[in-house]
Amino acid sequence: MTETPAIRRVDLDITGMTCASCVGRVERKLGKLEGVSASVNLPLESAAVEVPPSVTDEQIVAAVDRAGYTATIRQAQSDATPTGVTSPRHSLPEHDEHADHSDHSDHSDHMNHGPSGDMIRPRLIGAAILTFPLFLISMVPALQFPHWGWAALVLATPVTLWAAWPFHTAAFKAARHGSSTMDTLVSIGVLAAWAFSTVELLLDPGMTAMAGAAHGGGMASMADHQLYFETAGVVTTFLLLGRWLEARAKRQAGSALKSLLDLGAKTATVLRGGVETTVPAAQLVPGDEFVVRPGEKVATDGYVISGHSALDTSLITGESVPAEVGPEDTVTGATINTSGRLLVRATHTGADTTLAQMGRLVSDAQTGKAPIARLADRISAVFVPIVLVIAVITFTLWLIFSGDLHAAFRAAVAVLVIACPCALGLATPVGLLAGTGRASQLGILIRGPEVLEDTRTVDTIVLDKTGTVTTGDLAVTSVTPLQEQSHGYDAGRLLLLAGAVEAHSEHPIATAIVAAARERSDSGHIPEVTGFTSAAGGGVHGTVTDGSQTGHRGWSDPVPIDGQSPRDLTTHEGGLLSVAVGRSDYMATQLDSGALTAAEKQQLTAAEEAGATAIWVAVDGQIAGIISLQDTVKESSAPAIARFKEMGLRPILLTGDNAAVATQVAAAVGISEEDVFAGVRPEDKVAKVTELQRGGRVVAMVGDGVNDAPALAQADLGIAMGSGTDVAREAADITVMGSSLGQVAQSVQLSRKTLGIIKSNLFWAFAYNTLGIPVAALGLLNPMLAGAAMAASSVLVVANSLRLTRFGR
Template identity: 60%
Template sequence: MDRPGTTELPPALVSQAGLSRIVELDIEGMTCASCVTRVERKLGKIEGVHASVNLPLESARVEVPAGVSDQELLSTVAAAGYQARVKEVPIKHGPEVTGAEPGRTSQIHEASRRPSSVDALLPRLAVAAALTIPVVLISMIPSAQFMDWGWWVAALALPVVTWSAWPFHRAAAVNARHGGSTMDTLVSIGVAASYLYSLVQLIVDPRMTEHPGMEMTGTGGLYFETAVVVTTFLLLGRWLEARAKSRAGDALRALLDRGAKQATLLRAGVESVVPAEQLVPGDLFVVRPGETIATDGIVRDGASAVDTSIITGESLPAEVTEGSPVTGATVNTSGRLVVEATRVGSETTLAAMARLVSEAQTGKAPIARLADRISGVFVPIVLAIVVLTFITWQVLGGSLPSSFTAAVAVLVIACPCALGLATPVGLLAGSGRGSQLGILIRGAQVLEDTRAVDTIVLDKTGTVTSGRLALDAVDTFGASDLDLVRLAAAVEAGSEHPLAKAIVAAEAARVASGIGGTRGTHDGGGQPAVVGFQSAAGGGVEGTVVEVSGESREVLVGRTDWIVPRLAEDGMPDAAQLAMFAERESGGATAVWVAVDRRVAGMLSLRDTVKPGSAEGIARLKALGLRPVLLTGDNAAVAARVAAEVGIAAQDVHAGVRPEGKVAVVKRLQAGGARVAMAGDGVNDAPALAQADLGIAMGSGTDVAREAAELTVMGDDLRQVATAIELSRRTLSIIKANLFWAFAYNTIGIPIAALGLLNPMVAGAAMAASSVLVVTNSLRLTRFGR
């Protein structure tokens, strides 16, 4: 029985290994990396619980063992001083989740629309800015002063250091109540100390600002302007951060917004409009030109071109006909389609993309863990430095105002905002941009992996080549008046074999270009009639082709061992023709004989075509420092031809590899010291994808391949693989730059402030600027590839 407060867990979400599950939490009140560390530490004290907390998203991804309830997680976060609630989002853990409820995609969508702090911060910032200007002018410019101006400044500063600065004070108080300290502790102490110290000075000597331009007297000066300027700068930094975080998450929101809101359901020939989330597998729905396809499915009627750029990142539309799979959120551009729903709700490709992007943004790379560990001890050390600075200045004979100024400057300059934002905002922007380009980064660890890999193993069929045969050569033997392709296509039209489809497609292309289909055809362009059609599995086809003129020819198309017994004695291929046939096949083609009236008339050679972008993609991979290795189950001749065409060295070709042997090849490369990436698209690639240091699934492939990979490109072009690695490495580079500047800022700033060389107002401006610099640097990723 579940413990009280436990959310019922669907069986599909429970991992068989340890019966663990994934819970996502929304967490309110976190402001810096120290908050992140505290929440992770508190949750980690629950036996078996592992948490990864994301500051920009204000969320946590928690792996929870059986017996730990959601309420226990929420209570633990509350005990740390923050508010949490469970996200209503189904999260996969392990194999593809099945049996999920229809309509859950909308819950993912709603979860992505959590209100940001932009609107909440803006009024406080506006009040602070409006009051800070007169406070600074009166305090710093003698000509702007008047009788008892200090009291007026104190009154103007009061709303700023109380109401405007309340987010800092509240967070500091909550953390102090739980025995902790964060960046807000530093800000709150600095602002409060500046104001209270100044107010006490004014109370002790009420006449210290009696006259304009009057020299400060008594035990020290006034720092009202310091308190308000620091508050305003920090609020401005927070507001800019909040805006940037919102922008960085726009890619995920835009992705989800592309989903269809309604569907035209077709039942018993009657159409009705229903919410898209109400569709269930097996439903038929109509998609008219210009409409968004409501969910993943299979075309049952109609033909059209579908704009798949939202999923694949490719601009050219994909042609679909009866039996073609289609993806939800893509757009029907031309004909009317009737689609049978196969996946709905959280099972759709769009939902899976959103889930992977969200998981990637919540995850942490090892480099981020370093920042978290440092920030966990940073604030207590800073507070100690503040006390030491004040005492040192006093011991060395410094005045109380100078000691106070140095201590407050240390407090302000030390705030680790930039440190806390350096990694998660960079990852947020990078993975968001990736989703727009059809690239899904499964987790933060992938960024480290892409930097380390030096070898990329490429499965040939479906990755380097299209996996579809195409007519490569036509050889005619003494029958130049015969159109072999047209005659062969006429009889092959009745077959479903891939070779037959390739020949028919070649003739269709010739007709479309005005080359073929011009002699003896019905209706001025179609294939001639065929009677007596017969097909032999694995052998060939035969039939009688009847021209418009009434002339008929018996045509056979097939392999050598099938066709030779059916030929007339004087129609057999001679030695030269047999040698040519063998040469075509040894060159990597699949060849078939064409016989007319029981005599060999020629041969057709077909090949698996190399994808248009493969050579360029491999060149880009080489430029990234990767050694491409070709892996295929085809014979050595085919593999060598493909490798030569795309620029892979002959010694890096592994031919005749069975599916189970792909893992062995990857292991051998790893044993030789290589860090291996593997790109594939089929079920038989999944074990090798999982074995590789970095698995890259091509989006045209199977769900099993995508589940085994860390990186998924939704297109089927190797150029997109290169783009994915470039984006991952660029994201890691941005994060490293962020961390460098965050560390450098604190390392340089604290000693300068401790020496009394930094005014607290300047320190506040610099601290806010450092956070904005980190966020702005991360947002450069949103322009990647443009």
């Protein structure tokens, strides 16, 4: 069987795009290359391109060039890239108006499309200064003087040919490639008003020889003269003003990602040969040991070697309570050390850090397209040519039925100006910029824009218990040896044997058992294990070396840990012991008898009815005892579940724990007893999600462990707790970097609000163009007012999106 060729991703920076039709043309050109698919983002001036091995980077760049734009391949991160910044795309430096646009490494401000705000500002100022007197002398007869038309020509010419130059150049580039954009409409409208007026003035130089005051003063109508210089000036000024305001607002919408990536530490104090040396954080490599003093940022991801402190993780997780850390605890780059001195060993640097991965997820979400955006793209692809045809038809019909050349001209120009689809092109991407940027500030990562659509339809939310609804910080509360089967092992010895096997597992239950075993061991060490095996959601098995080196402090039988008085016990002289730890169904496969007895089951039931999670321990194929553990419910869980219900979501508790514990937890947080499913194995979690989906439910799954990953992938919407495993986060659509279930509710609310903003943007953009064109064609809209309205529409779309930046404040 032949292998499918690997598809690679190429990120492009593209200059020269100005509207949604530009986006559509670039995507079509790239899509003509065999096996290539592309998603182009207007505000970020970027494209994510899926490319087969048969297509080269040069072909990709050439395709964009044929579309009339300039593309550069975004370079992958080098070793010199600062920690937490994955590429020039992510660093988003301030725009340099003197930068060479051919060298995109120095021109990485993707918050603007077309000319940047810095380039627009001088043209806007010049246009405003010249247009103000131009408007007055053209529209107020009392201010007109003999031959004022020539003064209007002098004022309008630099506005038309210099201030509006960005529109003309963009229109020319599009025309050179046989296409049109919104700039085509603006350029034609402005040039037509200026050229028509200039020709009229040249043909009749004395048409404005009489001062306007002779007409009786007052505000003149557009019909009082045959010159439209003020139309060219006012339209240009309004559109430049709209572009400038739009550029500023979009920069604000995208600033959240830049702020996120600026959080990384710039320097690190590395310990080498016992000497502290300050180096750039970008130079850290895995294995380096660095010092973090109080008030300093952790330079990169790692784990604590020595020291105790509390870390302010709010910048990453969105949670305000500092997290206590000590030896062996993991730490995340960009978090702030609030108290003690820490010595940390780096485990991930550069593009592999949590901060860098967050940046990639946020940027990918902003670059992609929600399904709802595809409709806008399809319409925009044919919109401009249709408008040009409508303008020609408008001019012709007015000329035929009214015989008024000037009225026909005004109507045609108004159609061109009012129809510019800039707002349509900005509706989705700017909403994504603002929404995903705000989400990153709250410690919420949305994998892609299509996720927003999924949150709208979800009606059921399935919650894993341990680590999601509860803290996941299980603690061993008692160990109960079953004397007749325990081979004489007391509670302390059973705990050591169980801890030895569980040390190779990452499950929260295993972590608790190992911690208790180390605490009870005289040396802090536990026996060695070979032949370790694990059954997801069932249990673990291994061969334990139970030698004389291992001493422990024992327990009476049974006794709660908190009430234990330690005493030294004689060390068991043994060889290799077969030890299994797990749930009832798993233990049945490990026992010589192949099944648990009724008496054994009764003892387990008694432990579970006390509200504990009970785990069997078997030695050499025989049940030896029961380990009981308990967990605590997170303070945020009950309020979060109440919010789920307010959003119309049905919360379901799905857990591998026993029914008694699951029911107690559900009652504490407000989940109905009929919505509790206990004793569920990982594969059964997938089956339960599938069952709900087959029943017509649209399911979101929340989890944090490896055993949740299949269900997260199966669900219509997978939400991973950031405190969980990498596997869970990889399988999820949304990751909340904290451990609060409240952030999950917040993520759904923000996703829905972002989608709502995008929809309202698209509605008003469609409605604006749909209603504006016939109004202009009927001659009811002055070209100057059309220019102001078109500029305002783009600004309003961006301003509407910026409401998302205040979410949760």
